[in-house]
Amino acid sequence: MQLKPDCLVCLFNQAQRVTKVLECDETCAKDVLDTAALEIAKFDFTLTPPEAAAILYPKISKLLHKEDLYKEAKTESIQKAKKLLPFAKEQIRKSSDPLDAALRAAVVGNVIDFATQYGFDLEEEIKKIFHIPFAIDDKRAFSQRLCKASSLLVIGDNTAEHLFDKIMIEVFKEHCSHLDIYYFVRGKPIINDVTMDEALEAGLDKVCTVVDSGVDTPGFCLERASNEAKAIFDNVDLILSKGMGNFECLDGVKDPRLFFLFKIKCDVVAKRVGKQVGDLVCIQGDTI
Amino acid sequence: MQLKPDCLVCLFNQAQRVTKVLECDETCAKDVLDTAALEIAKFDFTLTPPEAAAILYPKISKLLHKEDLYKEAKTESIQKAKKLLPFAKEQIRKSSDPLDAALRAAVVGNVIDFATQYGFDLEEEIKKIFHIPFAIDDKRAFSQRLCKASSLLVIGDNTAEHLFDKIMIEVFKEHCSHLDIYYFVRGKPIINDVTMDEALEAGLDKVCTVVDSGVDTPGFCLERASNEAKAIFDNVDLILSKGMGNFECLDGVKDPRLFFLFKIKCDVVAKRVGKQVGDLVCIQGDTI
Incomplete structure (x- = not known):
């Protein structure tokens, strides 16, 4: 885009x-x-x-003179996110469709930095997300592919969001035990995007293979990826791209293995996908 | 400022x-x-x-290649304002304090371009203005001075707002019949500020002396005023400065003849006057 x-x-x-x-x-x-x-x-x-x-x-x-501009802000958002994790886990546990609920938990992560403007209404906002319809909803197509896949790549987005991604990955592993899961982080600090430091601190490496993508843009730009990251991207059976930054970079890749999962946070992207700011979407890559 | x-x-x-x-x-x-x-x-x-x-x-x-960027937008806002004028007049007619109500009508004008973001709630918003308290309220001091003054200068602000200023001026003339009233417009089109063209079209010259201030900034910058405008500014008994742009220019003038009347529309001005965005204020010039 x-x-x-x-x-x-x-x-x-x-x-x-x-x-x-x-x-x-x-x-x-x-x-x-x-x-x-x-x-x-x-x-x-x-x-x-x-x-x-x-x-x-x-x-x-x-x-x-500050390499990681949002270092303190990221730490703060991690603390806020941690308080919401038990709620997200409980929603998944109660759900009759755990894979759908896991994807919703991952969107909860994506909504955090958007929802901060709502202040104390954040919890209320997040409660809704486990029930409201997606404006574009390819979650079922994703889940069907997930059950048949041997490998999955999750492309991480923001710090704090990665904690919810971990929950999602745990659910995926529980339901698809032979799945190899990779998780891409940015190659260096850029805005509040998740890097290796935060991923390791959250123990994401305990549930999947965390990979430094080498990418320095706040979105997974394939041309900037390391050879290792490119090879993983090319060879996995399924890819879940989190957040708007990754969508903006990968929008041109018409690939049925690729699913975009995010909350629409700006008019430009809203116009691109034909939906509204605030809408939740899960879009299969070859349909957009 | x-x-x-x-x-x-x-x-x-x-x-x-x-x-x-x-x-x-x-x-x-x-x-x-x-x-x-x-x-x-x-x-x-x-x-x-x-x-x-x-x-x-x-x-x-x-x-x-367009000298008056907001020409069409100004025409549209005049049309919208005209629909609200009967309501403003009725509020003044019903009021036990017509001078206070006239100043409120002039603030209604100032709220218009701000309130457009509320869309169809504009009328509701304006109804409130005739009743809510001002965050800084020197209206009474202004009215007391007005009754004793021989001359008043009103410094205009936005187009459409000038229609409400006209109503206010008519009330002033009714209550203080010997008052000479001057109305400053900008020297050339700048944003949606009122110029001579719009003032004449509204018949402001029928109720007061409309003066081209010569000023090309969207706020009355005294140093840029014509000699005629400067002389009027220096010699009148009382000055009513409308809107935030004029306040930003005249903030440094510590003059008890000068009253600022506006709705606070940005954080910078809110901080300067120690109030909130959205607050209405009438501030005597030597008190700020």
């Missing part, structure tokens, strides 16, 4: 968000925004939004 | 808004946003936000 004009404004707003999260003073905030503005003016429509972000964020990191 | 980092983001969002209002295609929208980004990176904190806007908008106008 290529960059749209609205993405430029979103990126500038993201730069502002960095200055808020890091509580920059006015001079520092202006430096960040000036740097962002000059970078944004250079972007063109050949880039995907995550590729543009991967140009912008390192410039901000350099300016602020 | 000097530019803050958040104003840079606001200005970029405003540039995006131009592309939406004018239904620019992607290439054109990108040109507008690139131009805006490059300009925004040049701004410094010596500017007021309206001065920065007065640099940005003409660049966009030139790029789009």
Whole structure:
């Protein structure tokens, strides 16, 4: 998916968000925004939004002398997520369709950074997710393929979301015991995306093979992946791509092995998939 | 009031808004946003936000070969406002304190472009304004001065708002028949600010002396005013400054003749006056 004009404004707003999260003073905030503005003016429509972000964020990191801009924010979101895990597990346990419930738990993870704007309504929001219909719903097609698959690749997205992905993977393993599962993390810190550090800390390596994808964009850009990651991507029977960043990068890959699972968080993606901001979707890759 | 980092983001969002209002295609929208980004990176904190806007908008106008970017939008907002005028007049007629009600009617005007985000709730929103308390309320001090004044200057703000200003001025004239009233409009089209064209079309010249202030910023910047406008500003007994743009320009003028009347529409101004976004205020100039 290529960059749209609205993405430029979103990126500038993201730069502002960095200055808020890091509580920059006015001079520092202006430096960040000036740097962002000059970078944004250079972007063109050949880039995907995550590729543009991967140009912008390192410039901000350099300016602020802070490699992992969202380190503290990620730690905080992990703490918040941990409180919600028992609820998600309970929903899966009670469900008559555990694979469907597991995918919903993984969407709960994806909704977290979106839902923070709702503040204390987050729990209420998440309760709904185990019951509401998906705007595009290929979950059943995914589950059917999962039962026949020997290998699955899950492409991780945000930190905190990975804790819910772990729950999902545990359910998958319980129901499909011979399944080899791989989990891709980003090759370096970019925004609040999950990296090897957070994955290992959460013990994801105990339930699947965690792989450093080598990718430095906040979305799995296949061309930037390590040879190992590319080989896994090419050879697994099934791929579950989590979150909007990965969708923006892999949208062009028309592959029936590939399923996108995310909550729609912006107008540009909403328009692309023909649904609304806030909708949940599970989309098979060759149908979009 | 000097530019803050958040104003840079606001200005970029405003540039995006131009592309939406004018239904620019992607290439054109990108040109507008690139131009805006490059300009925004040049701004410094010596500017007021309206001065920065007065640099940005003409660049966009030139790029789009359209001097009055919001011409059609202004016409539309006038049509919407006209439907609300009878309600405002009725509220004043019923009020036991017509001067207070007239000032509230003028705030109704100021709330219009803000309230558009509420869509069909606009009428509901406006009904409230005749009853809710002001977060800072120097209306009584203004009215007391008005009764003793020989001359009043009203500094206009947005198009459509000027229709409500006209109602207010009619009430002022009814209660203070010997009052000379001047009404400042911008010297040229800038965003949706009221200019001589709209003022004359509304017949404001029938109820007061409409003056082209010569100012090209979306806020009355005294240094940019014509000699005639400066002389009026200096010599009148009382000044009513409408809207946030005028406040941003005149904030530094500590003058008891000056009253600011507006709805707070952004965090930067909210912080400056120590109140919340959405609050209504009437502030005497030497108290802020």
